[in-house]
Each structure stands twice: as C-alpha cells, then as structure tokens.
Amino acid sequence: MTRPSWAPDGIDLDRPSASRVYDYFVGGMHNFEIDRQLAQQIEAFTPNVAETMRANRDLLRRCVRFLVDAGISQFLDIGSGIPTVGNVHEVAQGRDPSARVVYVDIDPVAVAHSRAILGADPDTAVIQADISDPKAILADPEVAKLIDFDQPVAVLLLGVLHFVSAEADPLGCVAGLRDAVAPGSFLAITHATSDGQPAEVLEAQKLSGRTSTEIVLRSKAEITEYFDGWSLVEPGLVHLPLWRPDNPDDIGAHPEQSGAYGGVARKH
Structure with missing residues (x-):
C-alpha cells in the first residue's frame, strides 16, 4: 500500500497497531486497513467497544478540566497515542494558557504525527518512550525543559x-513516577477490567495479542494498588462514565459496560 506522509519510514504497514486501532475507534483518520480489520473483528465480539474508547477520551477531557481547576499547570501524558480533537494541551490551555504538556508514547507513528500536530508550540513536546522505563521518561531533556518536578x-x-505485562512490573513503573513528583501532584489512571465482563469481552481481549501490545485486564483491587499512598478524589475508582460526569444523563443505564475503571488521586 502507499505510505501516507504522516507515517514515518520503518513502520510495518502489514501489522495492526494498538494506537491506530484506538484512533479508528475514536473517529480518527490515522489508521490503515489492517487496523480497521482488527478493530472490526474486536467490534464483532464487543459492539460497544467504540463507545468505551470514546468514554475514555471523554473522561480525559473532564479530568484535565478538573486538574486545571485544582491548580495544575503541567501535565505528563504517558501513552498519549495519536492526537485527536480535544487533546490534553487543547483542553488545558483553553482553561490556562500557560499550561505545559509533554506527551509520551512508545509508538513511532503516534509520536511522529504528534510532532507534526504540535508544530512550534513552545509549551508542548512529545517524546518516544516506554512506560515500562520511567527513569528514561523522567530523564528526557524535553521533559526537563517543560516539567518542573519541584512543583505539582x-x-x-x-x-x-x-x-503493560506483569513481567514489566507495572506497579513498580507507577511507583517510580509517584516518587518523582512533588506533594500536591495528581495521578490519573484509566484501565480495562475483567470485572463483570461477559465472556465475549474476554474473548475479544485475546485478539489484542495480534498487535505488539496485548491488553491485560485487571481487577478493581489490582488497579487500586497503583494509587498506593495517595488519596483518591471523589468519586474514587469507578467505571468511566461515573467519574465526574458533566451531566447525569451521560452516565447511561449500564456504566459497567464501559469495561474500564477510572480514578484520580492526589499526593500529600
């Protein structure tokens, strides 16, 4: 197939990418036929998967607004993916023009396109790095330029x-990030779960093994461990639509069908 201008050389166009599958589900335009085929297979098992992905993006926007209102002006967005409308810097700078954002992603397609989108914005940057190596993220010069870790x-x-697989020690990775930030900082997490999910959802999860980033479903108790020592803000760790909805009508009859939990915690 013809390589589009936004896809850098070296990207395998014949293997689906998790970030491009996600981009497809949230209505983005930076995905290939191989990604759409996998997305459609997943959707055949779980018809509400696109709604789940959009619920995650909606929570991101609500979360950023909450954080800016709480006095946060610098953001480290790890696993940022391919930019779509309503990204962190758009929402944050819309509320606080001085807000600074560093995007971090392991996918070179996501990183390359992010750089094209961000252009010359001096208050944003994007780096290619892996959540499983938090020390590399924290030591990156682009991060050091924009993020003052002496401030929240x-x-x-x-x-x-x-x-992140169990072998990559996700708890240790998150602990390294928690330890690096100042009191008054916040940690926001959304995570897919197996809790209360029907068999077809669990079957669809297996399809993610065809990408380079297999999905690992975890329980609410396991996800809660990522916030160890920090105070969860209300309403705690809940299904995505239940986290500070803009309107009660946005919750829907079955918020558990989002198949994921979301929560925000503060460091004392």
Missing part, C-alpha cells in the same frame, strides 16, 4: 497500563 504535576496514565 499531573501524571496521566489513561488507557496505557493495561498494555
């Missing part, structure tokens, strides 16, 4: 930790 910072891990 929001660490966003929205929809990324379920791509």
Whole structure:
C-alpha cells in the first residue's frame, strides 16, 4: 500500500497497531486497513467497544478540566497515542494558557504525527518512550525543559497500563513516577477490567495479542494498588462514565459496560 506522509519510514504497514486501532475507534483518520480489520473483528465480539474508547477520551477531557481547576499547570501524558480533537494541551490551555504538556508514547507513528500536530508550540513536546522505563521518561531533556518536578504535576496514565505485562512490573513503573513528583501532584489512571465482563469481552481481549501490545485486564483491587499512598478524589475508582460526569444523563443505564475503571488521586 502507499505510505501516507504522516507515517514515518520503518513502520510495518502489514501489522495492526494498538494506537491506530484506538484512533479508528475514536473517529480518527490515522489508521490503515489492517487496523480497521482488527478493530472490526474486536467490534464483532464487543459492539460497544467504540463507545468505551470514546468514554475514555471523554473522561480525559473532564479530568484535565478538573486538574486545571485544582491548580495544575503541567501535565505528563504517558501513552498519549495519536492526537485527536480535544487533546490534553487543547483542553488545558483553553482553561490556562500557560499550561505545559509533554506527551509520551512508545509508538513511532503516534509520536511522529504528534510532532507534526504540535508544530512550534513552545509549551508542548512529545517524546518516544516506554512506560515500562520511567527513569528514561523522567530523564528526557524535553521533559526537563517543560516539567518542573519541584512543583505539582499531573501524571496521566489513561488507557496505557493495561498494555503493560506483569513481567514489566507495572506497579513498580507507577511507583517510580509517584516518587518523582512533588506533594500536591495528581495521578490519573484509566484501565480495562475483567470485572463483570461477559465472556465475549474476554474473548475479544485475546485478539489484542495480534498487535505488539496485548491488553491485560485487571481487577478493581489490582488497579487500586497503583494509587498506593495517595488519596483518591471523589468519586474514587469507578467505571468511566461515573467519574465526574458533566451531566447525569451521560452516565447511561449500564456504566459497567464501559469495561474500564477510572480514578484520580492526589499526593500529600
């Protein structure tokens, strides 16, 4: 197939990418036929999967607004994916023009396109790095240029930790990030779960093994461990639509069908 201008050389166009599958589900335009085919197979098992992905993006926007209103002006968004409308810097700078954002993703397609979108914005940057190596993220010069770790910072891990295997020690990775930030900082997490999910959802999860980033479903108790020592803000760790909805009508009759939990915690 013809390689589009936004896809850098070296990207395998014949293997689906988790970030491009996600981009497809949230209505983005930066995905290939191989990604759409896998997305459609997943959707055949779980017809509400696109709604789940959009619920995650909606929570991101609500979360960023909450954090800016709480006094946060610097954001480290790890696992940021391919930019779509309503990204962190758009929402944050719309409320606080001085807000600074560093996007972090392991996918070179996501990183390359992010750089094209961000252009010359001096208050944003994007780096290619892996959540499983938090020391490399924290030591990156682009991060050091924009993020002052002596001041409160929001660490966003929205929809990324379920791509980290047990062997990669996700608890240790998150602990390294928690330890690096100042008191008054916030940690936001959304994570896919097996809790209460029907058999077809669990079967669809197996399809993720065809990408380079298999999804690992975890329980509410397991996800809660990521916030160890921090105070969860209301309403705690809940299904995505239940986290500070803009309107009660947005929750729907079955918020558990989002198949994921979301929560925000503060460091004392």
